[in-house]
Amino acid sequence: MSLDQPDFDTRAVRAGTLRSEFHEHSEALFLTSSFVFDSAAQAAARFAGEDEGFVYSRFANPTVRMFEQRLAALEGGEDCLATSSGMAAILSTCLATLRTGDHVLCGASVFGATTQLFSTLLARFGIEVTYVRGSDAQAWRDAVRPNTRLMYCESPSNPLMELVDLEAFAAAGRDAGALTVVDNCLCTPALQQPLRFGVDVVIHSATKSIDGQGRVLGGAIVGRRAFIRDTVLPVLRTAGPSLSPFNAWVLLKGLETLSLRLRAQSASAAGLARFLEANPAIERVYYPGLESHPQHALARRQQQAAGAVLSFDLRGPADDLRRRAWRAIDATSLMSITANLGDTRTTITHPASTTHSRLSAQQRQQAGIGEGLVRIAVGLEAVADLQRDLASALDAAG
Ligand SMILES: *Cc1c(COP(=O)(O)O)cnc(C)c1O
Numbered sequence: 001m002s003l004d005q006p007d008f009d010t011r012a013v014r015a016g017t018l019r020s021e022f023h024e025h026s027e028a029l030f031l032t033s034s035f036v037f038d039s040a041a042q043a044a045a046r047f048a049g050e051d052e053g054f055v056y057s058r059f060a061n062p063t064v065r066m067f068e069q070r071l072a073a074l075e076g077g078e079d080c081l082a083t084s085s086g087m088a089a090i091l092s093t094c095l096a097t098l099r100t101g102d103h104v105l106c107g108a109s110v111f112g113a114t115t116q117l118f119s120t121l122l123a124r125f126g127i128e129v130t131y132v133r134g135s136d137a138q139a140w141r142d143a144v145r146p147n148t149r150l151m152y153c154e155s156p157s158n159p160l161m162e163l164v165d166l167e168a169f170a171a172a173g174r175d176a177g178a179l180t181v182v183d184n185c186l187c188t189p190a191l192q193q194p195l196r197f198g199v200d201v202v203i204h205s206a207t208k209s210i211d212g213q214g215r216v217l218g219g220a221i222v223g224r225r226a227f228i229r230d231t232v233l234p235v236l237r238t239a240g241p242s243l244s245p246f247n248a249w250v251l252l253k254g255l256e257t258l259s260l261r262l263r264a265q266s267a268s269a270a271g272l273a274r275f276l277e278a279n280p281a282i283e284r285v286y287y288p289g290l291e292s293h294p295q296h297a298l299a300r301r302q303q304q305a306a307g308a309v310l311s312f313d314l315r316g317p318a319d320d321l322r323r324r325a326w327r328a329i330d331a332t333s334l335m336s337i338t339a340n341l342g343d344t345r346t347t348i349t350h351p352a353s354t355t356h357s358r359l360s361a362q363q364r365q366q367a368g369i370g371e372g373l374v375r376i377a378v379g380l381e382a383v384a385d386l387q388r389d390l391a392s393a394l395d396a397a398g
Contacts, residue, residue, distance in 0.1 A: 008074065008190070013256045016069025018062050029249040030062045057245060059237050064248040068220065070255050071210075074189040075202050077222035081232055082248060086185060086205025087113050088241035089219030091121075093203060094150070096235040097179055100126035103145050107134035107153035109162060109367060110183065111205075112355055114152075135295065137168040144176040151176070154183040155192075155302070158341075159311040159351050159375040160368055161286040163295040166302055170198030185209070186341075190259035191266070192303045201227065209308070209342030212254045212261055216247040261344070261380065265308035268383040272376065273310045275387050281394045283315040283372070308379075309341055311351075314372035314397070321372030325350050328397035329374060334381055334389040341377030346386060349375045 006014065020028055035054040037043035045051035054060055064082050072080035083089040094117070098104070106118055108131040118129040132139045134153050151173045155164040166182065173180035181201045182194040188209045194202050204210060206218035221232055236242065243251075266289070273287035285292070288299035289306025299306055314324055329337055335348040339355055349355060356369045364370075378386065 009259055011070070011073045012190075012259055015073035016066045016071075016252075018066050018069075020062075027066050027249065027252055028063065030245050032061070032245075033057050058240050058242045061242075061245045061248070063245040063252070064243050067218075067243070067248040067252040067255070070252060071189070071204070071206075071220050072222055074193075074255065074258075075184070075222045076189075076193050076195050077202065078225040079228035080220055080222040081228055081236055082206070082243035082251075083219040083221065083236070083241045084243055084247075085217040085241075086111075086183075086203070086207055086219040087117065089203050089205070089221050090114055090117060090183070092232060092235055092239065092241055093181060093201060093221055094122060094127075095239060096232045098122065098127050098149055101147060102127050102149040103147045104129045105132050105140060105143050105148055105151045105178070106130070107155075107157065107164060108132060109134060109157035109160060110152065110154045111158065111185075112358065114183070116358075118152075134164040135162045137165050137172070140169060140172045141175070144172070144178070148176050148178045150181060151178045152181045152183070154186065155194075156186055156288055156299075156307065156309075158186055158309060159286070159349075159355070159373065161288050161293070161309070161311065163288060163298050163302065165298055166192075166194050166197040166199055170194075170200075173200070174198070186309055187303055187307055188258055188262060188342075190262040191305050191307055195222070197302070200224070206251045206254070207342075208340070209262060210251050210254045210258060212257065212342060212344060214340055214343040214345070216244075216250045218243050218247045218251045262308065263305060264380060265378045266305035268380075268386065269308050269310050269376075269378040270306060271383045272378060272386055272390070276310075276312050276390070279391070279394060281315055281397070283313040286311040309375065309377045311373055311375040313370055314374070316372065318371065321370065322350075322352065324397040325372050325374050326353075328393045331393035331396035332389050334385055335376065343377065344380045346379040346381055347377045349377075351375055 034056050046055050068080040068082050130143050132143050153164045180199045182199045183203045185205045201223040204220040270289045276282050277285045287310040335346045338347050351369050
């Protein structure tokens, strides 16, 4: 691609492409674990890093490289490394940057497995974590300690759609001398590019919207070239959480339609959010695209659209909320009951009894995850059909 500064949509289908000697138009799938050298001397040079070229797919693979280069181009990052899952990307970033005695600041409402990673796994290695209310910009600064090495957040959070002001977050990290990391899974680069706000590193679970059709697991780390090459790559090469070339090929194709899908899903989610807000069975709708959202202005400043995920609280007596939420979920016919999100098919979840069931009742209450809370990740069905489906499901729930 030689056009100067191509638009996002152009980069999504053109950036990062590598062609083999056969000049294939569609990106090739290189299912090979290793690569052959012309000579023993070339093998030695490759292993020494003196000769650019592929060695072994745990280190790099052409199909994986295409995915990495394209995602880096979309995030506006200098470089990217792919991993076998989103959690592998998070763990690898931690392994590459943290050591015993370090302290981490983490948004209080990040993905459940991320909390487990910090609180349980990394705690065993003497790394301490403090959780911060992500939307409170001052709270990040107040929680900094002399040994704070990493600051980690998601924006918007899932399922309550709380935003972190990424510019303020990045500035707090710079002042603290800590690496700032944003899990950009929910927005994807189609709707938000955290690096533009001064954040150091973007993490992805490519499993979600980047795949977009619920097929494969994958993850990625995007950031400055020196950080990716000198700090992260040695860890990945040694620890081996590599992305399969097959999965990379699926994800590469997913990137091509990412912005089309997210724009369509955001428009549908906004329609559904407004519809729910007007429904008497609903107490509250959580969606940054609504004017009633407390951070609506920040969402407009920071995101290109409000995204595919929304949640709502059912109205009614507390002791009956779980039963009614389950009834509403069971009564939908177009929504898949699954915790995955970012799919072409709409999914519906009861966070209190699934994604957040490992928390105690008190922790859930503190986190705002009520028994009447339902999360929807909007797919590509006709929004009118989704509305009809939800309307009858809410009727059935009583
Ligand atoms: C799913 C998810 C992850 C973990 O990704 P996997 O690919 O399942 O390992 C991390 N962060 C967020 C926000 C997620 O939704």
